[in-house]
Every structure is written in structure tokens, then in C-alpha cells.
Amino acid sequence: MDRTNCNDKSPDEAVRRPNRLRDRIHSLKNSIRCFIHEARTARGGARVDFLGRLGLFIPAVVSIGIIILVLTFLWYESTPILTSPEGGPGIIFETTWDPNRDMYGIAVFIAGSFMCTFLAIGIAVPLGIGAAIFLSEFCPHTLQSVIRTIVEMMAAIPSIVYGLWAYVVLVPFIKYEFAPAVQSNPLTAWMPWFGGSSNGLGLLAGGVILAIMLLPTVVAVSDDALRSVPKSYREASLALGATTSETARSVVLSAAIPGIGAAVILSLGRAVGETMAVLMVTGNSLQIAYSLFDPVYVMTSIITNQLGYAYTFDLWRSALFAVALVLMLMSILFTGAAKLIVKWGMKTRGME
Amino acid sequence: MDDVKSQLRLDENEAYEETEDTGYHPKAFNEFERWFKRQTTIHGRRDLKDLLFKMLLSVVVIIVCMPFFMVLIQVGTVGMGVLLGSGPGQGLDFFLSTPGPGLQGGVLNAIAGTAYLVGIAMLVGVPLSLFGAIYITEYTRPGFMRSSVEFAADVLAGIPSIVFGAFGFTFLVIYLRIGMGMLAGGLTLAFMMIPTVLRTTQEALRQVPMSLREASLALGATKWTTTWKITIRAAFPGIITGVLLAMGRVMGETAPLIFTSGNNLGLPTSVTGPGSWVASMPYTVWSYISDPRNYVNDKAQATALTLMGMVLLIDLIANFISRKVTRRLV
Structure with missing residues (x-):
């Protein structure tokens, strides 16, 4: 039982990666054997080390x-609707949501989310x-830290507080000031996206408050990206006679x-x-918005x-979990895309 | 044009003489003035474009920062009106009494509820994710498994909070029969915390230079001693910052709690069962603001102000730690 090769692997095993199944099983067996061996024989510092690793x-x-568990649970909960005759994967493209008549089209919500998001x-x-x-380019140093702190604080404000503000300030503003002003002005009244009556609650309010909530993320991450551009790029551009704004636009921005x-x-x-x-x-409201003042879901x-x-x-619950599944798939898509973009950028920009 | 230039040069030369002239030109202001002059010196069309671009961007910055102050002023004026008032449930009473009949009292139930929920979430979520992250970063080899775990954590961190609410409701409350209450709510919040804290801890551990670990191992320390005494200690500010930020985020979450923690106009009386239903500050803001009574709406804003103050305080502490302590340690 005194197998001492637990810590240092035999040279051929270290070089050769365990590709075949037999090798994998063998290495797993070996590691379990080592584990038991260590549990029985370790004393003093080695035992603390072992217990710590276990802990x-x-x-x-x-x-x-x-x-x-969370990721698979969403999948598991949404299977009933995706396999039943009432639903199926086609619900993503159906626009009628009426659980009382067994119609579970979730396209309205996907469309609503996308309109709000893109606005x-x-x-x-x-x-x-x-x-x-x-x-990152023009700001004097004293102002820089102030603005950064403000942006960080904006990111920390809970979404319910933004919601409260939008509900108390933004919605009445759109209802009583913005919508009448835009709709009575002959320059803008003809525009289809300003049509319809407004009670303030709608696509525009949602889009604006979302934009306010996104700003800190966009500013902070872009600021990081801009700051990681090497100083030599800027110096080279300035030495060639470009103004600071030209440098910022065509050198720093494209590098970032x-x-x-x-x-x-x-x-x-x-x-x-x-x-x-x-x-x-x-x-x-269960409809697809055609103007900025229309409500969305x-x-x-x-x-x-x-x-x-x-x-x-x-089925109803499962349909709701199908919506959650769509949200999860989007999260996977966005996370993957962001990683790919960063990887591509590092390759093409030659930075680190 | 030359005038301005010579003025500029003069300013730069004046830097020595300025030291005698105490107090009249504060240094920061003088620097700002010089910076401003340098920015506004125009030599031609390109400089004009340069200046216009900068002015455009400074307007943009003002627009970007404006919502913060607008929210602060709106919530602050109404909220302070309640916090400094002397009616029922105003002033100090706002923090120290439960709503009572007609929601006329304070919001002690919400503050206590948030404390309970965040406490449970921290108690469960932080050790799991912290030690998990240490194991993953220090004891496993990088490879497919590790990067897929990291990807899964990233995906989970990007999932909307209401999905966690739906998960907590269906899995914890219905399948596991825990029932609504502070346990289910706290666990849901803990689940929300895990991916974020896991990733920030990993990031903090990765910043610790390899040479520190190697030096410790070379002195004969075990892996455990190295991890515990060297690596974690060096990464500590980053870890604390991540935990505090996650705590601030979780504190302001409403959506996961709607279906898991219930609501309560008094204080919870037990850990499980109907007596354990708790209110929370974000939930209170949400339910108070849709109330038709005016004084209840004002209380919603005062609660929002309190919540915002707490979250911003945590954020500032996290910032302070990550800036000051990091510099001292590394």
C-alpha cells in the first residue's frame, strides 16, 4: 500500500495527456487510491494540508x-411546453398569449424586449x-476621479430606485410635456413613431430608463478598454502632428x-x-408597439x-419557464460573443 | 494669437513665483486655468474641430452624469421630507416602528427583513463561492473543465434576477417544500451571489503574482499554508471588494424576493413556516409606490433614499478598500 508516486507523476504520464478512456480510468483510479492513502497516512502538516484541500x-x-442545477432546472421546467402539442418550439414565433385558451405564443414578449433594448x-x-x-483622453485629473466615482455610484443604485424615479418623474413628463409637445408640433407630428395616444407608460419610458441604467456599464467598460491602449500609440499619433481629438477618434478608438x-x-x-x-x-399590454408611446410587454x-x-x-408555468430559457440562451449568446470579441481583439490588436 | 501664446508661456514660468502668492491662486485652480487655456488655443481649422469635438464630449459627459443627480434630488427631497418630519412614522420613528394600521408607521419591518435576508445570503453564499473559487483557482489545472465552469458562472451571472426568483419559487418553495419566507428568500439571494463572488474571487486570486506562491513553497510550506497565509492574504482586498459589491447588488434586488420571501407588516417570528415571511426594502418601495395614498408614496421614496444610502455606502467602502488597501499590500 505504500505507493509513493502520488505527488510526482511518472515522466511518461506527465508528458502524455490521458486521451484514451483506459488511461483516464487508470488515472482516476490512481488519484482515488492516492486520496485514500493520503487520508490514512498523513500526519502533522500534511494532514492539515489534506483536510484543508478537502474543506x-x-x-x-x-x-x-x-x-x-439552476441552468439545467430551467431546461427541465420548460420541457413540457416545448414537447406538448399546444406548444412546441414554434411558440417563439407565435404572437398570441392567452393561457386560458392554451395559446402560449411568446413572440410578443421577445419583440417587446428587443424594441426596448435597442432603443x-x-x-x-x-x-x-x-x-x-x-x-480617458481629455479629462483633467482632478475631474477624472470625480466622474469615475459618479459613474460607479450610478451602477450601484438598485434598479427599483431607478424604477421609482421613472415612475414618479419620467412617466408624468412624457405624458404631460413630451407627448403633447411632439404631437402638436407640425415638424414632428407626422412621424409615425410619435403617433398614438400616450399615458406615459410605454416603450419610450422603458427605453429611456433602461438607457440610464446601461450608461454606467457602457462608460466603465469602454473607459477600461480605452485606458488599456498603450500610451505609445497616442504618442506616435501626436508626434505625426495629429490633434488630440484626431488621435482619440482614429487611433485610440480603433485600438479599443x-x-x-x-x-x-x-x-x-x-x-x-x-x-x-x-x-x-x-x-x-399584450401588443407589439408601433409607436414610442405604445405600451410593451x-x-x-x-x-x-x-x-x-x-x-x-x-403548461402555463412551463411556458413562463420557456421565456426564462430564452433569457438564459441570450445570456449564453452574449457571454460567448463578448468573450470571442475580446479574444479576436487581442489577436488582431496585438495587445497582451 | 501670439498674445495667448505668450500668456501661456508666462503662466508656465510663473509657476515658481506663484509659491509666494499664498492662497490667492489655489494650485488646482491654477492648473485647471492653464489646462483650459491650452485646450482653447486655436491655430486653424483642425484645432477648431478639435475644440468642437471636445466641447461636444464634455456636454455628453454632463448628460451622462445628470441622471444620477436627478434621481438623487428627486428621491432626496421627498425622502428627506419624511426623514426629517415629525408626523407619525416620520423622523427617527421611520426607522424604529413597523407600518401599523394604514401604513402610517415606519419601515422597521423592511429594514430588519433586508438585514435577515442579506445575512442568510451572505452566510450561505459567501463561504461556498469563496472557498469554491479558491479550490478552482489554486488546486485544479487550467483546461476544458475549468473554463467551462467559468463560462457557466458567467452565464449565470448574466441571467436576469427574476429568473432566479422563478427558480427559487419553483425549486425551493414548491419542490423542496421549504415554503415562502426568509429561508427561501435568503437562499435565492445566495444563489444569485454565488456566480458573481466566484468570478471576482478568481480574478483577485489570479492577480497574485506566481512568484509569491513559489517563494512560499520553496521555503517548505505546504500547499495549504501557502494558500491560506500567502495567496489569500495578498488577494484579500480584491476578495472583500467583490463580496461587498455582490452584497450591495443583492440588497437592492426585488425580483427574486417577490415569490420567495413573501411580505410582512411586522417582524418575522420564526425561521420556517408562515411566521418567517419577511418584508424587504426594495419590495416595500415597490408595493408602497403603487399605493394611491400620498403619504405612502412619500414613504416609498424615503425607503428608496435609505436603501440607496446603504448601497452607496457599501459601494464607497468597497471602493476605498480596493484603492487604498491594495496599494499598501502589493
Whole structure:
């Protein structure tokens, strides 16, 4: 039983990766044998070492288990609707949501989420990138830390507080000031996206509050990306006679494009997943919005609003979990895309 | 044009003389003035474009920072009105009494509830994710398994909070029959915390230079001693920052709690069962703001102000630790 090759592997085993199944089983067997051996013979410091490793191993397994549990549970809960005749994967493209008549089309919510998200991204990304450029390129040092702190604080404010603010300030503003002003002005009244009556709750309010919530993410991540551009790039450009803004636009910005792309994608993920603020101001009506003042229903809102009633109806609950599954797939997509962009950027930009 | 230039040069030369002139030109202001002059010196069309671009961007920065102050002013004015008032459930009473009939009292139930929930979440979530991250980073070899675990954690961190709520409700409350209450709510929050804390801890551990570990191992320390006494100690500020940020985030979450923690106008009386239903500050904000009564709406804003103050305080502490302590240790 005195097997002493537990810590240092035999040379051929270290070089050759265990590719074949037999090798894998063998190495697993060996590691289990070593484990038992160590548990029986370790004394003093070695025993502390062993117990410590065990004490760390259990939390690792539990937390990985929880992560896998949550991800597979969404899949498991949404299978009834995806396999039943009433539903099927086609519900993603159907627009009628009426659980009382067994119609579970979730396209309305996907469309609502996307409209809200793209409106928010359209507002937040240009502003955020502009602010990040100012922050990293032109800002005097004393101001820099102040603005950074403000941006960090904006990111820390809970979404319910933003929702409260939007509900109390933004919605009345859109209802009483913005909508009448835009609709009575002959220059803008003809535009189809300003049509329809407004009670303030709708796509515009949702998009604007989402944009405000995205801004700190966009600013912080783009600022990091811009700051990681080597100083020599800027110096080279300035030495060639370019002004600072030309340098910022055509040298620094293009070197930081991968990081900024990752920022945009990350904020896209956050926007799709935002719950409370959007729930409070989008009006939650089962229709696809044709104007900025029309109410929308986003994916997170439908789960929040109906899970309480749905939990006794298997299909209904399962349909809600299908919405959650779509959200999870989006999260996978965005995370993967952000990683790919960063990897691509590191390869093409030659940075680290 | 030359005037401005000579003025600029003069300013730079004046830096020595300025030291005698105490107090009149504070240094920061003088620097700012010089910076401003350098920015606004125009030599031609390209400089004009340069200046216009910078002005555009500074306007953008003002727009970006404005919402913060707008939220602060709105919530602050109404909230302070309640916090400094002297009516029922106002002033100090706001923190020290439960709502009572007609929701006229304070929000002690929400503050205590948030404390319970965050406490349970920290108690469960932090050790699991912290030690898990240490094991994954220190004891396993990088490879497919490790990167897939990291990817799964990233995906889970990107999942909307309401999905965690739905999971907690269906899995914990219904399948495991824990029932709504602070246990289910706290566990749901813990599940939300795990991926974030796991990733930030890993990031902090990765920043510790390899040479520190090698030096310790070369002195004959065991892996455990090295990890515990050297690696964790060096990564400590980063780890604490990650934990505090996750705590601040979890504190403001409403959606996971709607279906898992219930609501309660008094204090919870037991750990399980119906007596364990708890209110929380975000949930209270949400339910109070949709109330038709005006004074209840004001209380919602005061609660939001309190919540915001707590979260921002935690954020500031985290910031302080990551800036000051990191510099001293490494």
C-alpha cells in the first residue's frame, strides 16, 4: 500500500495527456487510491494540508453544483411546453398569449424586449462611448476621479430606485410635456413613431430608463478598454502632428474597438434582463408597439406578473419557464460573443 | 494669437513665483486655468474641430452624469421630507416602528427583513463561492473543465434576477417544500451571489503574482499554508471588494424576493413556516409606490433614499478598500 508516486507523476504520464478512456480510468483510479492513502497516512502538516484541500473541495463542488442545477432546472421546467402539442418550439414565433385558451405564443414578449433594448442601446452607447473617450483622453485629473466615482455610484443604485424615479418623474413628463409637445408640433407630428395616444407608460419610458441604467456599464467598460491602449500609440499619433481629438477618434478608438464591442454586448445582456424598472414603466399590454408611446410587454415582466397565478397550471408555468430559457440562451449568446470579441481583439490588436 | 501664446508661456514660468502668492491662486485652480487655456488655443481649422469635438464630449459627459443627480434630488427631497418630519412614522420613528394600521408607521419591518435576508445570503453564499473559487483557482489545472465552469458562472451571472426568483419559487418553495419566507428568500439571494463572488474571487486570486506562491513553497510550506497565509492574504482586498459589491447588488434586488420571501407588516417570528415571511426594502418601495395614498408614496421614496444610502455606502467602502488597501499590500 505504500505507493509513493502520488505527488510526482511518472515522466511518461506527465508528458502524455490521458486521451484514451483506459488511461483516464487508470488515472482516476490512481488519484482515488492516492486520496485514500493520503487520508490514512498523513500526519502533522500534511494532514492539515489534506483536510484543508478537502474543506475547499466540498464548497467548490456545491457551488458548481448549484450553478449547474439552476441552468439545467430551467431546461427541465420548460420541457413540457416545448414537447406538448399546444406548444412546441414554434411558440417563439407565435404572437398570441392567452393561457386560458392554451395559446402560449411568446413572440410578443421577445419583440417587446428587443424594441426596448435597442432603443436603450441606441441612446446609451453613443453617449457612453463619448463620455468614456472624454474621461480617458481629455479629462483633467482632478475631474477624472470625480466622474469615475459618479459613474460607479450610478451602477450601484438598485434598479427599483431607478424604477421609482421613472415612475414618479419620467412617466408624468412624457405624458404631460413630451407627448403633447411632439404631437402638436407640425415638424414632428407626422412621424409615425410619435403617433398614438400616450399615458406615459410605454416603450419610450422603458427605453429611456433602461438607457440610464446601461450608461454606467457602457462608460466603465469602454473607459477600461480605452485606458488599456498603450500610451505609445497616442504618442506616435501626436508626434505625426495629429490633434488630440484626431488621435482619440482614429487611433485610440480603433485600438479599443474590441473592448468597446464587449461593453456593448454586456450592456445588451443587462438590458434584456432588467426587471423591476422596466416592469414599472412599460405599461405591460399584450401588443407589439408601433409607436414610442405604445405600451410593451417584456420577457422579464411576464414572468414577474404571472408566475404567481401560473404555478398550479403545468403548461402555463412551463411556458413562463420557456421565456426564462430564452433569457438564459441570450445570456449564453452574449457571454460567448463578448468573450470571442475580446479574444479576436487581442489577436488582431496585438495587445497582451 | 501670439498674445495667448505668450500668456501661456508666462503662466508656465510663473509657476515658481506663484509659491509666494499664498492662497490667492489655489494650485488646482491654477492648473485647471492653464489646462483650459491650452485646450482653447486655436491655430486653424483642425484645432477648431478639435475644440468642437471636445466641447461636444464634455456636454455628453454632463448628460451622462445628470441622471444620477436627478434621481438623487428627486428621491432626496421627498425622502428627506419624511426623514426629517415629525408626523407619525416620520423622523427617527421611520426607522424604529413597523407600518401599523394604514401604513402610517415606519419601515422597521423592511429594514430588519433586508438585514435577515442579506445575512442568510451572505452566510450561505459567501463561504461556498469563496472557498469554491479558491479550490478552482489554486488546486485544479487550467483546461476544458475549468473554463467551462467559468463560462457557466458567467452565464449565470448574466441571467436576469427574476429568473432566479422563478427558480427559487419553483425549486425551493414548491419542490423542496421549504415554503415562502426568509429561508427561501435568503437562499435565492445566495444563489444569485454565488456566480458573481466566484468570478471576482478568481480574478483577485489570479492577480497574485506566481512568484509569491513559489517563494512560499520553496521555503517548505505546504500547499495549504501557502494558500491560506500567502495567496489569500495578498488577494484579500480584491476578495472583500467583490463580496461587498455582490452584497450591495443583492440588497437592492426585488425580483427574486417577490415569490420567495413573501411580505410582512411586522417582524418575522420564526425561521420556517408562515411566521418567517419577511418584508424587504426594495419590495416595500415597490408595493408602497403603487399605493394611491400620498403619504405612502412619500414613504416609498424615503425607503428608496435609505436603501440607496446603504448601497452607496457599501459601494464607497468597497471602493476605498480596493484603492487604498491594495496599494499598501502589493
